[in-house]
Amino acid sequence: MLREKAKVVNRFLAIVDVLIAIISYNLAVYIEQGYLEPLTNKDSIIIHFLLIFFWYTFARAFRLNQLYRSRPYSVVLFGCLSLAVVGTSVLMLFVWILDLYSIGFSRLLMFGGINLTLTFGIKVFNYSFMKRARSKGFNTLNVVIIGDNSARSFLRQMVKMKEWGYHVSAIIGNEELEQEFGAIAPFLPEDTDIEQLLRDKTIDEIIYCKETPAIRDIERLLQLTSEVGVVFRMYSSFFNMLTNKTQLHYFGTTPMLTISNTPLNYLELRVKDAFDFLFSAFVVIVLSPVYVLVALAIKIDSKGPVFFKQKRVGRRGRKFIVYKFRTMVTNAEELKEKLMHQNEMDGPVFKMTNDPRITRVGRFLRKTSLDELPQFFNVLIGDMSVIGPRPPLPDEVRQYERWQLRRLSMKPGITCIWQVSGRNNIPFDEWMKMDLEYIDNWSLKLDFIIFLKTIRTMIRCDGK
Template identity: 35%
Template structure:
């Protein structure tokens, strides 16, 4: 596809957006008036609503274009694209409501009640389907921008490894320009088939050889900000995009705010929030969603409980002491997936541990019951933890709840995992579960603790369903 893929992709999004908004407006128009047999619309729909429908269509699509919902930087990854799409719908309907008030036009509320939520849902769904499509294209090397990574050897190595592991960013590492290269530098797997062309002085030649349209600066450059400024000028002349890889590797975008000051632009990093208003909203969401889950899943929970009792002797539920927020202990509930004397057998199995770090895991643990194997595979054994969420011991999303023996061996800064409630699912759940190295699991948990958001929680919950179906790392 080459460097022109963002324009081609954005064109496809534009066509889809227009089709979705037209469908939504048509459904709201005919659905609202078609259901009202007493209205004149039952025979001939009123002209003013046809005009309003057309106005919504124009405003909505203009807003989607003007407020950068199809901008290259937000396509394919992250929550920003979804946020902008939903904000566009709210803005368009809000502006229309103002117009209606100013011109004293009488609007049937049912029209808005149908069009707004349906439009938001369908637009987000359409964007998600497009993301699934472009993810498949990128997996086979399509719809990627060629990028040159510039910086010191260590910084370049880190950026290369992250870009190669996250093709959703949309970059293919086509070349490297290093500012320092020690004789004892180890060239590991991340450098495989990545050409090292030259250095900063030859950046124009590097761009030409690699056919890149982006230069990613990894870490600091010799000469500091002045060098980056001059590099930006040179890349502007070459029609090449400049991307700075932030050294704040564990700080999410929403916590970073830029304050324009002449001659000294300031970047503010918000303090992590471990309590306060955001956590009240999180608790409200936990109570609502967990109560709904328990209500809907009640028949399944009853069946699973009977299966566990029939499969092996012992209770259906397993209560285990775990460490929650601020080190408080609580009883975590699960369906019993092991024999009743599993803890007594642990010592003789210690030599077969396949877990990461402080965790004990075995892919073929002999203590697991027959039904326990398939329940663990699809995380059915975790379903009773919705009760822990409802009563406030846990959250739907958060770090995994540790055992007291694990916490006793924590080293700084691992204790920071305990600053918020543990969760049924989290970043560890959607990134490999038991297959994760201990250090990586800790890094993901600490990243979540400091950067969580309600939008991020919804995305994690969505991705959890996919992870559970794939059953990767579930043992």
């Protein structure tokens, strides 16, 4: 069963592009010579290393590993052609610079043609498979469409192109629009409270399609989607509200002004995803003895399960189960009500320095942050990232102010700025602002700094 884990798939697609390049090169060698060169050959070793490096880099640069929902095959072909031409040209340059005499330019030209054919063929197969899956209801995104009569053409495309994978959760428009499209989704009046709608439902995107956009409505929607972290798209004959996070995206032949309120640096985001997966796998494998020792200590210290499972809120309101080593007694939630008057945090969260519910082993695990180790399984699954805003409880989210909802626009993390800046000593509003600042200024450099500070926090046992 396909789940909405497209980013996890993208990690492997870049590796697939590298494997295709290696296979293409060896096919070119076999066609030219009638046999494969042994990998002990110096020139062969060098060219394979160059292939791995450049094809992984260029495949990501041309976004060939990204699964677009409405990308026409002509665009896919252009990307594959760009990869083959640029990649082969760079290989030729390095063959000349490094004096790899055994590798002729004719072989590289043959390799370029084979690589283009295989890459495009596999991409077409992959895209066709994903389109069929989406047409059957898998891997969908929830959208709300706000429009008038000018939205008819786009709505017809949306209904027809099921392979785009968009589920229309609601349509907000006039009666004429309702007569034609009232059967495909719930129809809501034009004065619908959008903010409440976003609170009540899991919505990924709002699409605005009106012949004459109302500037006040656009400003209100821009502010709302910006604050809660939902993608906003607009179709209009003119675009006069461009920001540095704006791009033009095409649904078939329909242009949409897309304003994303989360980081847009594609290559850096892919590096972050790759790091999450590889580092989490490394931690789980290498620290497996620590997992066993901690589990034994918890069992010896107190009765109850080793792991604590709790429902948390992830990206854009999606619920998931977070895993931690149990650090409290089994009836901790029941005792919480009696301790609410000792809460040391403002806002909807509960924190207490000398919490009597914490076990002896649990206190050590919290001080060293070892209780968070099982969350690396959440990262491997794709529900969390290594670094990002901490995932809140559903009850806490229900008490958020509107501007605080935007912290849900990025995947939650095991550690964050708040974790390494004092935790319980920071007021709730300041904590929320830290998370929004992280989203607005995200970069690999910032993640690296937080990562190093997290190691320092663990060594100092600053946890509570």
